[in-house]
Amino acid sequence: MSEIPTVRFLSNEGDLIKEPNIKPSNEVLIRSYKAMLLTRLVDERMIVLQRQGMISFALSSLGEEACAVASCAALDFNDWLYPQYREAGLLFYRGFSVKDYIHHMFSDGKDIILGRQMPNHFGSKNLNVVTVSSPIGTKIPHAAGAAYGMKILKDKTIAVCYFGEGATSEGDFHAGINFAAVRKVPAIFFCRNNGYAISTPAREQFASDGIAPKGVGYGIPAYKIDGNDFFAIFETVHNARKDCLLGKGPFLIEAMTYRLGAHSTSDDPTRYRSEEEVKKHWEECPLKRLRLYLEKQGLWDKDKEQETKELYLNEINEAIEEAKKTAPPPIESLFEHVYFELPRHLKKQLQECLRFYKKDA
Numbered sequence: 001m002s003e004i005p006t007v008r009f010l011s012n013e014g015d016l017i018k019e020p021n022i023k024p025s026n027e028v029l030i031r032s033y034k035a036m037l038l039t040r041l042v043d044e045r046m047i048v049l050q051r052q053g054m055i056s057f058a059l060s061s062l063g064e065e066a067c068a069v070a071s072c073a074a075l076d077f078n079d080w081l082y083p084q085y086r087e088a089g090l091l092f093y094r095g096f097s098v099k100d101y102i103h104h105m106f107s108d109g110k111d112i113i114l115g116r117q118m119p120n121h122f123g124s125k126n127l128n129v130v131t132v133s134s135p136i137g138t139k140i141p142h143a144a145g146a147a148y149g150m151k152i153l154k155d156k157t158i159a160v161c162y163f164g165e166g167a168t169s170e171g172d173f174h175a176g177i178n179f180a181a182v183r184k185v186p187a188i189f190f191c192r193n194n195g196y197a198i199s200t201p202a203r204e205q206f207a208s209d210g211i212a213p214k215g216v217g218y219g220i221p222a223y224k225i226d227g228n229d230f231f232a233i234f235e236t237v238h239n240a241r242k243d244c245l246l247g248k249g250p251f252l253i254e255a256m257t258y259r260l261g262a263h264s265t266s267d268d269p270t271r272y273r274s275e276e277e278v279k280k281h282w283e284e285c286p287l288k289r290l291r292l293y294l295e296k297q298g299l300w301d302k303d304k305e306q307e308t309k310e311l312y313l314n315e316i317n318e319a320i321e322e323a324k325k326t327a328p329p330p331i332e333s334l335f336e337h338v339y340f341e342l343p344r345h346l347k348k349q350l351q352e353c354l355r356f357y358k359k360d361a
């Protein structure tokens with residue numbers, strides 16, 4: 001069995017065990033910590049709102065926030081991102097507003113994708129973030145194809161595709177990685193191995209030693225990293241991006257992390273894993289590790305933490321109040337943005353819909 005060492009720099013106590021070669025600036029570290037904190041606070045509120053019946057569904061990135069944020073911080077703004085659904089942090093890092101995010105979670109009339117997706121299936125054309133789709137793994141061939149386009153056009157950009165370890169059991173993973181490898185495209189395939197695909201533990205999903213050896217099988221460089229270590233993610237993604245632009249891509253990165261929360265609001269993890277197991281993984285919490293590091297460097301303290309939390313919670317509360325008052329998307333919007341001219345059969349369906357709506361009003 002192939003042995004790929006795990007890249008790790010940051011201890012659970014927030015000390016650097018060894019110096020990374022590529023280190024983010026203090027400004028990037030603080031911006032990233034804030035994006036991780038914001039992700040956690042928004043996620044917490046969304047789960048409560050779902051329990052109160054205000055929104056239909058919610059997924060959280062609890063314990064995995066560093067994967068999206070540290071990787072995004074190491075990229076260029078023009079790189080295209082293909083997230084799964086636990087990557088809200090990359091939107092916040094790129095400047096997506098809390099209001100826009102919460103309108104999306106409410107699927108209301110101000111949701112930029114007009115309620116056409118489930119909550120947590122965000123996207124932003126302005127921020128080069130391709131909208132999440134529910135079928136697992138489908139974005140892997142899309143990212144490979146987009147990166148091939150970038151190569152042909154000689155763009156100085158790359159595509160980064162995020163997915164869980166469960167997605168690697170899909171055919172799309174193999175088709176996408178193989179295509180990307182053969183065409184030597186500038187892409188990073190970033191796998192968050194959080195130990196579970198809903199209730200199925202990783203040990204029941206594949207017989208290989210994790211995901212990284214699968215990259216070796218397809219002939220591409222593969223890394224295994226501590227996915228809760230901001231510095232390990234930042235350096236690995238930074239180097240992989242640089243090498244992608246030199247024609248040495250694609251890369252497969254397996255980030256070892258842990259899903260501290262439930263899969264989604266439709267899941268009860270107490271049915272398939274113990275509290276002791278979860279408690280043990282809290283020690284590796286990526287937010288705590290980065291906060292302790294920042295505190296030890298004199299870049300953060302209790303007052304800043306308190307002020308930032310208050311600021312974000314106010315922003316979240318305001319956004320929720322606004323979303324509660326926002327009407328759902330107009331029924332006509334269901335028929336928009338696909339055809340330049342609406343075909344006859346859809347015109348008929350639209351008329352029927354409007355008739356029903358009028359009847360209800």
Ligand SMILES: Cc1ncc(C[n+]2csc(CCOP(=O)(O)OP(=O)(O)O)c2C)c(N)n1
Nearest residue numbers: 086134135136164165166167194196197198
């Ligand atoms: C093709 C497909 N099969 C099954 C599902 C149902 N499903 C939704 S999430 C999920 C687990 C995915 O696990 P993983 O890729 O490890 O991501 P994680 O949720 O752990 O972040 C499954 C099976 C789906 N959405 N799409």
Ligand SMILES: [Mg+2]
Nearest residue numbers: 164165196197
């Ligand atoms: Mg998983």
